[in-house]
Amino acid sequence: MSEYTLHCFAESGNAYKAALMLELTGQDWQPVFVDFFNGQTRDPMWRDEVNEQGEVPVLMHGGTCLTQSALILDYLSAQTGQFGPQSEEERREIWRWMLFDNHKFTSYYAALRFLLCLKKTGETEVTTFLRERAAAAYRIVDAHLAGTPFMVGARVTIADLSLAGYVFMPEDTGMNVQQYTHIEAWKARLQALPGWQHPYDLMPRVAP
Amino acid sequence: MSEYTLHCFAESGNAYKAALMLELTGQDWQPVFVDFFNGQTRDPMWRDEVNEQGEVPVLMHGGTCLTQSALILDYLSAQTGQFGPQSEEERREIWRWMLFDNHKFTSYYAALRFLLCLKKTGETEVTTFLRERAAAAYRIVDAHLAGTPFMVGARVTIADLSLAGYVFMPEDTGMNVQQYTHIEAWKARLQALPGWQHPYDLMPRVAP
Structure with missing residues (x-):
């Protein structure tokens, strides 16, 4: 039994934020596959027992159950002493970007990718x-x-790990992401971190 | 000169979250009108000088400039000693719901209302x-x-004030909100709080 258990699936960039944090900080953790594409997160029993908000990731640690990727990152930075703020001003800057990420950066991109590349609605x-x-x-x-x-x-903080949720996903969303040269350079810096792994290598893609 | 200055406009439910917090906690504050509908938040100078994220609300307090409604609520709960968490577990619960609000509850509703009721795109x-x-x-x-x-x-916490951002907005979004009876009852409890005011009474609607 690992110290941390992460309910996740590989296609979820929100789960990747937590998985990457666990991996980069060298934690003893294991993924538990959530069968999102067959409706597991919409199952009333799953909502009662795992997450009423109907989302992954969900992190179990001892008796503590955490949801919301930004809160999980905040918790893990406190637990591990890594990638967290070193001052009150940094704490506010980190949260400011994690909130922008949840509201807009991850949110719109993830919805676009889901419809176009996974649900395949076409344009x-x-x-x-x-x-x-x-x-x-x-x-x-x-x-x-x-x-x-x-x-x-x-230095890297949990704000970077939050914004990085979907930027390594390989599907073509028609976004022409190469034009964002500063984001591309930042992605390369993240990929160069010791222990970095691609989401599809870090979490299960199909039910065991 | 008031102690707190809030860059806002009345139609912004995200600004209302901060304005309602300032009002309910009895702070000395003043609104500064942001002419969103004429593009002020997209102006490169405004982005350089006020908020690079191009959003309201922005709260000025002494030398501190804060953006992101959830972070402003967190800051004000610490400053005023009101509506904040009383334990670490409560802190996590509050953030969990504020994040859900930013990602989904406020986010989708506000975008719907903006397109249908303010930009008037039709269905x-x-x-x-x-x-x-x-x-x-x-x-x-x-x-x-x-x-x-x-x-x-x-008891009321900043999680309630975050989720309350758009629920009192009068425009008809075709949502049939009356069916959510527990949300309706919660709205009535919020409206009964001493000092509660409607967003359109709390912030400026047109340029002075």
Whole structure:
């Protein structure tokens, strides 16, 4: 039995945020596959017993059950003493970007990828709308990264791991992400971290 | 000069979260009107000088400038000693719901209202999509409120103020919100709080 158990599936970038944190900090952890594509997170029993919000990731640690990727990152930074804030000002900067990520950067991109690449709706008014919103969020993060190697200064923090949720996903969302050169350079810096792994190598893709 | 200055406009439910917190806790504060509908938040100078994320609310307090409504609520609960967590477990519960609010509950509803009621696009594939997503988030919050008077137990916390951002907005989004009876009862409890005010009475609607 590992110290940490993460309910997740490989296609979930929100789960990847937690999995990457566990891996980069060298924790003893194991994934538990959630069969999202067959409706497990919509099952009333799963909602009662695992997460009423109907989402992955869910992290189990001792008697503590945590949901919401940003809160899991915050918890793990306190537990491990790594990638967390070193001052109150840094704490606020980290949360400011994790919130922007949840509200816009991850949110629009993940919804676009889900519809276009996993649900395979084809191009619709909805995918066009989501792509425009995602691009606006990408422009803001790209402009920010023009002036700093990582989201909050010179070292990796949980803000980076939050924003990194979906940026390594291989599916073509029609976003032309190469134009965001500062984001591309930041991605390369993250990939160079000791222990970095791709989401599809870190979590299960199909039911065991 | 008031102690707190809030960059806002009345139609922004995200700004309302902060304005309502300032009002309910009896702070000395003043609004600064942001002309969102004429593009002020997209102005490169405004982004350089006020908020690179291009959003309201922005709270100024002494030398501190804060953005992101959830972070502003967290800051104000610490400053005022009101509506914050009383334990580490409560802190996590509050953040869990504030994150769900930013990612889904406020996010989809606010985008739906913006397109349908303010930009007046009429019903499109996009508004239908957003309404379905908003309804899924409403069902989760309604189910949670079936078992508790406020989001985190028996007293109001900043989690309630976060989720309350758009629920008092008068525009018809086609959501049939009356069906969410536990949310309706919770709204009535919030409206009964001493000092409660409607967003359109609390913040400026047109440029002075």
